Structures are given as structure tokens and as C-alpha cells.
Amino acid sequence: MQNALLEVRGCKVNLRRMGKGEPLLLLHGAQGLNGEDPGLDALAKHFDVIAPDHPGFGRSEDSELVDDARDLALFYLDLLDALNLDRVHVVGLCIGGWVALEMAVTSSARFNSLVLVNSAGIRLKGVPRADMFVCSEDDLLKLLFARPSAADWLKRWRATPELEDIYDRNRAAAAKLSWSPRLCNPKLDRWLHRIDVPTHIVWGEENRLIPPAYAQALKDLIVGSTVATVPGCAHLLHIEAPNLFAEQVSRFIQRVTS
Amino acid sequence: MKVFLFHLMPYAHLDMGYAGKYRAAWVVLPNTYFDPKKGHELYNRYLDELELAAELGFDGVSVNEHHQNAYGLMPSPIVMAAALSRRVTQAKIAILGSAFCLRQHPLNIAEEHAMIDCITGGRLISGMVRGIGAEYFSTGANPAFSHARFQEAHDLVVQAWTRPGPFAFEGKFYHFDYVNMWPRPYQQPHPPIWAPSTGSVETIEWAAHPARKYTYLQAYSPTQSVVRYLNYYRECAQRMYGYRASSDQIGWSTPVYVSDTDQKAREEAKPHIECLFNRLLRLPFEMLFPPGYLSAKSLKNMRSHKRSVSGQEHTLDSLIEQGIIVCGSPETVRKQFMDTHRLLGFQNLLCLLQFGTLPRDLTEKNIRLFAREVMPALQELTDKEYAGQALHAAE
Numbered sequence: 001m002q003n004a005l006l007e008v009r010g011c012k013v014n015l016r017r018m019g020k021g022e023p024l025l026l027l028h029g030a031q032g033l034n035g036e037d038p039g040l041d042a043l044a045k046h047f048d049v050i051a052p053d054h055p056g057f058g059r060s061e062d063s064e065l066v067d068d069a070r071d072l073a074l075f076y077l078d079l080l081d082a083l084n085l086d087r088v089h090v091v092g093l094c095i096g097g098w099v100a101l102e103m104a105v106t107s108s109a110r111f112n113s114l115v116l117v118n119s120a121g122i123r124l125k126g127v128p129r130a131d132m133f134v135c136s137e138d139d140l141l142k143l144l145f146a147r148p149s150a151a152d153w154l155k156r157w158r159a160t161p162e163l164e165d166i167y168d169r170n171r172a173a174a175a176k177l178s179w180s181p182r183l184c185n186p187k188l189d190r191w192l193h194r195i196d197v198p199t200h201i202v203w204g205e206e207n208r209l210i211p212p213a214y215a216q217a218l219k220d221l222i223v224g225s226t227v228a229t230v231p232g233c234a235h236l237l238h239i240e241a242p243n244l245f246a247e248q249v250s251r252f253i254q255r256v257t258s
Numbered sequence: 259m260k261v262f263l264f265h266l267m268p269y270a271h272l273d274m275g276y277a278g279k280y281r282a283a284w285v286v287l288p289n290t291y292f293d294p295k296k297g298h299e300l301y302n303r304y305l306d307e308l309e310l311a312a313e314l315g316f317d318g319v320s321v322n323e324h325h326q327n328a329y330g331l332m333p334s335p336i337v338m339a340a341a342l343s344r345r346v347t348q349a350k351i352a353i354l355g356s357a358f359c360l361r362q363h364p365l366n367i368a369e370e371h372a373m374i375d376c377i378t379g380g381r382l383i384s385g386m387v388r389g390i391g392a393e394y395f396s397t398g399a400n401p402a403f404s405h406a407r408f409q410e411a412h413d414l415v416v417q418a419w420t421r422p423g424p425f426a427f428e429g430k431f432y433h434f435d436y437v438n439m440w441p442r443p444y445q446q447p448h449p450p451i452w453a454p455s456t457g458s459v460e461t462i463e464w465a466a467h468p469a470r471k472y473t474y475l476q477a478y479s480p481t482q483s484v485v486r487y488l489n490y491y492r493e494c495a496q497r498m499y500g501y502r503a504s505s506d507q508i509g510w511s512t513p514v515y516v517s518d519t520d521q522k523a524r525e526e527a528k529p530h531i532e533c534l535f536n537r538l539l540r541l542p543f544e545m546l547f548p549p550g551y552l553s554a555k556s557l558k559n560m561r562s563h564k565r566s567v568s569g570q571e572h573t574l575d576s577l578i579e580q581g582i583i584v585c586g587s588p589e590t591v592r593k594q595f596m597d598t599h600r601l602l603g604f605q606n607l608l609c610l611l612q613f614g615t616l617p618r619d620l621t622e623k624n625i626r627l628f629a630r631e632v633m634p635a636l637q638e639l640t641d642k643e644y645a646g647q648a649l650h651a652a653e
């Protein structure tokens with residue numbers, strides 16, 4: 001794995017790059033990446049995985065240009081320019097999925113395909129969501145995971161003082177992007193018909209932060225998209241079931257590119 | 259020294275059994291716990307208490323803003339200030355404070371402050387606060403922009419109060435083509451601005467800036483924090499900005515209970531003050547400090563300090579011992595304030611004389627006894643009694 005700082009619009013972005021194959025931009029979720037992400041390693045067997053920390057998250061600088069998910073989407077279109085990447089596969093987790101949707105409605109010409117995993121971005125009225133910010137840490141872990149992998153995951157964040165700081169930093173950065181309206185752009189659903197690239201939606205069956213009804217709603221809004229619901233997984237399914245996550249992504253991409 | 263009666267207007271009829279079912283008296287506590295008929299009684303009783311204080315010679319009466327909770331029933335302190343403005347004829351009316359930055363339209367609150375300033379002929383003190391963390395859940399305001407929005411809302415409001423309109427305001431968060439406030443505030447250039455806080459270096463440095471020189475008010479704190487932060491204000495003025503802060507620029511806000519003897523004061527205050535700290539102020543860490551509300555550094559300090567404010571059960575004894583509350587006979591209370599004044603020289607004191615479930619009769623007794631036996635001696639205090647003054651003079 002290569003770790004490098006890439007300057008985009010005056011902001012130094014921490015970029016992980018690993019594997020060989022077609023370029024795949026992985027946009028992380030509210031919890032960020034902590035350096036031990038077996039789901040990414042599994043993806044790197046098939047793709048040239050490009051996984052930045054969003055501005056304000058992880059080891060990336062904060063950017064004055066990025067106040068919300070829409071800004072971040074435009075920022076990533078700039079990042080693709082900076083990397084001289086014409087077209088990429090995009091995988092978006094949670095908030096990263098929301099950013100991918102905002103990018104795709106702006107310019108789907110940069111996409112080869114799109115995979116949304118437990119994606120934020122739209123609001124389904126009347127479908128209650130749990131709140132990741134108000135709950136206690138114990139309850140948060142229960143929301144993020146269906147399996148007992150939560151304690152290990154949290155332990156990795158507590159491994160060093162730097163990672164502890166990054167954990168807090170990610171929470172603040174996630175709040176900045178998604179506090180209100182919580183985890184969505186209420187007008188985004190109006191424009192999802194513009195997404196004209198192959199799209200696959202992967203959801204944890206036990207996700208209470210963004211319940212599986214959202215997977216169906218996204219499928220209905222994005223023409224030709226497909227859905228896979230994963231039993232025994234919640235919001236961080238790429239951590240709970242890394243191989244299954246990578247398989248969902250790589251099989252879908254193989255299918256649509258062959 | 260100027261002495262104020264400060265009221266929180268708690269929902270004293272709260273079924274305290276709530277604590278077995280809900281994590282907090284804020285944000286998630288269902289409003290079905292609120293009985294409007296009892297609310298009617300309480301609001302009127304609390305206004306009576308503030309009016310009584312004004313009649314008894316307090317220099318001012320004070321209200322504040324909190325949202326969606328049982329701890330303080332004033333989502334709009336301006337409504338209370340307005341209700342007081344025709345009955346309280348001499349004393350100051352201090353709104354400490356309004357959370358301008360929680361609003362999409364801070365100008366609406368600025369207008370209301372200006373109205374009260376005009377009605378009272380310039381007796382308004384305008385506090386500016388960010389609101390506590392829980393407020394960011396209740397109002398939807400984004401905690402990650404809290405500091406920046408606070409500054410900008412302040413700039414907008416002060417300009418609206420002072421600049422001839424109409425003018426355009428072009429900020430990051432606020433954009434108005436026509437800022438042209440009718441009425442303008444009675445006091446010129448604008449009502450005194452105070453900055454209440456439970457202890458924030460950032461707030462002190464901001465308030466002490468020579469362009470502002472706002473009164474900093476330390477609230478709800480153990481003696482050691484009151485000492486640290488009030489002295490920091492003076493140091494900050496001296497070292498960072500090169501001027502000597504006036505003692506009028508600092509204040510202390512604390513719950514106070516006075517009775518005939520120390521023993522009696524403790525017995526009478528105990529259940530009510532413990533209710534305030536253990537039930538009405540029950541707030542888990544995540545609600546008190548939503549992500550982004552504190553700077554990374556402050557959050558880290560806070561975390562190492564205590565993961566949960568609600569984790570600790572307070573007792574009357576521990577609260578007295580730490581100096582978070584002042585409780586005892588008139589002599590004890592008077593002495594404690596005079597001693598602390600000698601040490602810190604604050605010229606503003608805000609006394610919370612009703613707290614938690616403290617009932618009408620004890621509250622009235624507390625107000626009257628404090629006004630008769632304690633307050634006159636405090637109102638006499640000047641910089642002459644402040645030991646730090648002698649130190650400065652000696653330098």
C-alpha cells in the first residue's frame with residue numbers, strides 16, 4: 001500500500017493507493033478509515049484502489065472549500081482531475097455514498113460504475129433512523145455492527161493517541177457534513193434519474209442507522225440498479241464481512257464491464 | 259458590586275422517576291412530562307420572584323435561554339424579559355444570554371433586544387451565548403460551525419445595532435440585503451454585552467479583546483475554576499492586549515441559599531440543590547459535547563477530565579466543599595462572598611436563589627433574607643477591597 005499526500009485545491013489529502021487493475025475510488029463513511037480495513041485489501045486484489053481521507057477526516061487537512069456533501073462531491077471531481085483519471089469505478093460507504101450520488105448527478109461521465117454501500121444521501125419520510133451522534137458509545141457500537149466485531153474495531157481506534165484523536169476528528173468532520181438535515185440532501189431524490197451508469201446497492205439487513213428500506217428507495221430512483229441485502233450485517237458491513245463486501249463489488253463490476 | 263437575581267425557571271414538578279427511563283432531562287425527555295397547568299403556575303410564580311428581587315433592591319434580574327428540557331423553561335428569555343420590563347422599573351434586566359448563533363435569522367432576536375432596551379429606557383444587558391451542546395440536537399444547528407457562527411452572528415447583531423441602515427451584510431453564514439433595524443437600541447452605541455460561560459479560554463480571549471471588553475461571567479464552577487478563569491481574564495487583558503481590565507468586566511454566577519443557621523440552610527437546601535445537579539442537569543457526554551462543538555484540544559481535555567458529567571452524583575456537601583454553591587447562615591454566606599471578592603475582585607454577582615425543586619415559600623425566604631442580610635454589604639464592595647488592586651498599585 002502506498003500512502004501519499006496529494007494537494008487538491010490547496011488541501012493536502014491523505015491518499016491510500018493499493019492493488020492493480022481498473023481505478024476504483026473508495027469514498028469512506030462517517031467513521032472514516034483506521035488503517036486496518038480488510039475490505040479494502042480484498043478489493044485491491046482486483047482493482048487499483050484509491051482511498052482518500054475526506055478533507056477534515058483522518059490525516060487529510062481541513063478544507064475551507066468543503067462545508068457539506070455537495071462541496072465534497074465537487075472537490076472529488078477536482079481530485080479526479082488532479083490524478084488525471086478520466087473514468088473510475090466509485091464505491092461509496094455511508095456519507096461516501098451520498099458524496100458519490102452528488103458527484104454522479106453532477107457528472108456521471110466520470111463514472112464507469114457506482115456501488116453504494118449503506119449509503120446516506122436521501123431522506124425517506126416516515127422511516128425512522130437511529131442517530132449516531134446522540135447515542136452513547138455502547139449504543140453506537142450496537143448500531144454499527146450486528147456481529148460481535150465491535151469491540152475489536154473500537155480497540156483499533158484506541159491503539160495509539162494519534163488514532164484516538166482521528167476518531168474524534170472524524171466524528172466532528174462527519175457532523176460538519178451531515179448534521180442537518182441529518183445524513184441527507186432532501187432535494188437529492190429529484191435528480192437521481194440522471195444517474196445513467198451501472199449501479200449496485202449493497203445493504204446490511206440489520207442496519208438501523210439507515211434501514212434497508214433506503215436500499216429499495218435508491219433502487220427505485222436509479223434506473224437499472226440492483227440491490228443485494230446482506231444478512232447478519234449492520235452499518236459497517238465492509239468491516240463485519242470484508243470478503244463478502246469485496247465480492248459484491250468485484251462481481252458486480254466484472255458483470256457490467258465484461 | 260452589582261448583585262443580580264438569576265432565574266433558570268426549572269420545571270420543578272418533573273416526575274424525577276424519569277431518570278429510570280430516560281438518559282437526560284434534555285433532548286429525549288418526552289414533553290408529555292410537562293403539564294401546562296403547572297407550567298402556568300410556575301411561570302407566574304417565577305416572575306413574581308424576579309419582581310420581588312427588583313423591589314428588594316437587587317441591581318438587576320436575569321434570565322437565560324435553553325431549549326427542549328426540564329432544567330430551564332425559557333426557550334425564549336426575551337418573552338420573560340418583556341414580561342418583566344413594565345414591572346421592574348429600576349433594576350437592570352439581563353438576558354444572559356440569547357443564543358443568536360442557533361438561529362437562521364439572528365436579526366429577529368436583535369430586534370427584540372432593541373425593543374426591550376427602548377421599553378426599559380436602556381436597562382437591558384444583552385448576553386451572547388453559543389447555547390450548550392444539547393441545544394444543537396434540539397435546534398438542528400450544526401455544532402461543527404458553532405464557534406464561527408457565534409462570531410459572525412455577533413458581528414451581524416452589533417452592526418445592526420450600531421450602523422446606519424440600510425446596509426448589506428455579506429458573511430459566510432448570514433446574508434442580508436437590507437439590514438436596517440427599527441427600533442435602534444436605546445443605549446448607545448448598544449446595550450452592554452456579556453459573555454457567560456462555564457469556562458472557556460477561547461471565550462475569555464474573545465470577550466477581553468480591546469474592541470469588545472465584554473463582561474465575562476463564570477457560571478456553575480468550583481472555586482478553583484472561578485479563580486482560574488476570572489484571573490485569566492485580567493491576565494489576558496494585560497498580557498495579550500496590554501490594558502488593565504476593569505473589575506466591572508468580570509462576574510460570578512452561583513446558586514446561593516441562606517437560612518438562619520448553617521445547619522438549617524443545609525437541611526432546607528439539600529433535596530432541591532441535589533435535584534438540580536443530579537436530575538435537571540442530567541446530560542450524557544454525547545449530548546453535552548456533540549462532535550465539533552468543542553475544539554479538538556478542549557474535547558481532549560474534557561475527555562481526560564470526565565467521560566460523563568452525569569456520571570458523578572453530587573451531594574450538598576460536595577457542592578459546598580467545591581464551592582459550586584454557597585450555602586449557610588447570612589454571616590457564612592456574606593463572609594464567603596467577601597473573601598472571594600477580596601481574592602478576585604469581581605464587580606458582578608449573579609445569585610441563583612431558586613434552584614431545582616425549591617418551593618415558593620423557601621425561595622421567597624431565601625430572597626428576602628439574602629436581600630436583607632447579605633446583599634447590602636456586597637453592594638458596598640469596590641476595588642478598594644480587592645487585594646489584587648493593592649498588588650497592582652504596589653507594582
